[in-house]
Each structure stands twice: as structure tokens, then as C-alpha cells.
Amino acid sequence: MSMDVRRALFACALLAGVLTPVPAVADDGPTLHPGEVIRERGYVARVTDGDTFRLANTPNRRTANYEVIRLIGIQAPEVSRKGFHAGECNGDLAQSVLANIAEGRRAVLTSAHDTRDAERDRKLRTVYVQKADGNWVDMAAEMLRLGWGQWFPKKTEPAHNLQYRELTAAAAGLNIWDPTNCGTRDATGIPLQMWVQPDPSGNDWKNVNGEYVRIANLSPD
Numbered sequence: 001m002s003m004d005v006r007r008a009l010f011a012c013a014l015l016a017g018v019l020t021p022v023p024a025v026a027d028d029g030p031t032l033h034p035g036e037v038i039r040e041r042g043y044v045a046r047v048t049d050g051d052t053f054r055l056a057n058t059p060n061r062r063t064a065n066y067e068v069i070r071l072i073g074i075q076a077p078e079v080s081r082k083g084f085h086a087g088e089c090n091g092d093l094a095q096s097v098l099a100n101i102a103e104g105r106r107a108v109l110t111s112a113h114d115t116r117d118a119e120r121d122r123k124l125r126t127v128y129v130q131k132a133d134g135n136w137v138d139m140a141a142e143m144l145r146l147g148w149g150q151w152f153p154k155k156t157e158p159a160h161n162l163q164y165r166e167l168t169a170a171a172a173g174l175n176i177w178d179p180t181n182c183g184t185r186d187a188t189g190i191p192l193q194m195w196v197q198p199d200p201s202g203n204d205w206k207n208v209n210g211e212y213v214r215i216a217n218l219s220p221d
Helices: 003-015 091-102 139-145 161-170
Strands: 037-049 052-056 066-071 073-075 106-111 123-130 136-138 150-152 192-197 212-217
Touching: 037 066, 037 091, 037 123, 066 139, 073 139, 073 161, 091 123, 091 139, 123 139, 136 139, 139 161, 150 161
Parallel strands: 066 123
Antiparallel strands: 037 052, 037 106, 052 066, 073 150, 106 123, 123 136, 192 212
């Protein structure tokens, strides 16, 4: 099948508003790691935080037709959400960094399996975006390299686990890893509060994220 025919078929899928798994095309996408399969193609229409975005058939930020995608292998600071929580230190800045990397750009989504977030049923994907020079960039890898995320490996999606761990280590001291990033290192008298949930209700195997420790800085500064 010629490249022109492939592009015509892809255009038809976009017009139909369908995002479906697409086989890898060597000259029309990123170089994949062993085990990766292209699942979807589209655009990063809107970045909603440092590890999550809306995938659409158009780069239009305001499109109502989108899927929410969570990046594999990274945990970025949470953003503030009206009526929900105040967010984490520099969460809004991490969102801006990812938006600058990817928003409005063409994207190829990959994974070893059709992996999903059990809590929110979001698709979990490694996502490559095409830059203005034609090169493809791994969104999660860029965030880790710049020091805007934690390494968050997933056993069922191992393709980038080692690479992401090394990128996180190389970012030591940058941004979220800077000990003065969220205030002076030796501040005293800061009012802290801690919540511990050692035994969530229900079956622990079905609620693996239910056990947690949360520490909050209650200082207005």
C-alpha cells in the first residue's frame, strides 16, 4: 500500500470521528521500542495536567469530541482544580511545561497492551508528538528529562521502564527535585498535618491505591 493511500485512509478516519488502532508505519511515525504497538493517532488538543491530556481528531483546544489519555511511566504534580483541591507545588507549572511540549501537535499513541486506568477507565499510553522539525518526541520522557515528573513504572508496560528510570536519575536537582523548589529548605515552624489511611474499606486487591499517607503544608505562604 502506498503512502498516499495510507494518508487518504487516515484522513477518512479523522473525518468519521473515529480513533482506532493503526499499524506502525515506519516512514510516518516515531521509532518504536520493542513490544510497543501503535494504538491511536490524533492530536494533543488540550493538556489538563503534567501527565494527562485530551486526544482529538483536531488540534482545536475547545473540541467537544475527545478522549482523556494518561501517560505511562510518569507521575507529575497535581494541578489545582476548582471545587476539588488546591493542587500540589508547581502542579500548574508542570501542566504549562507539558502544554508547551505537546499541545496542538500531531500524536502517535502506543502501548504493549490496551492498558487502562482501573479507577477512571482512562487509556494509558506512551505518546509521541511530532515537532515542527518533523522529529518525534516522547512526552513522558521529555517531562522526566526536564525534572517535572517522578518515575512511575508499570509492570504490564515495560518498554520504557529502564529509560525513564535513568532519565529521572539524570534530572536530580532539577525543578521538582530541587530541595528549594517549594520553599526554603531550612524553614522552621511550618504547620504540617498528616492523614493516614492504613486499611481502606473493601477488598484491598481491588483497591491497591486505597492505602496512603498524605502530608499537607497548612502555611498560607
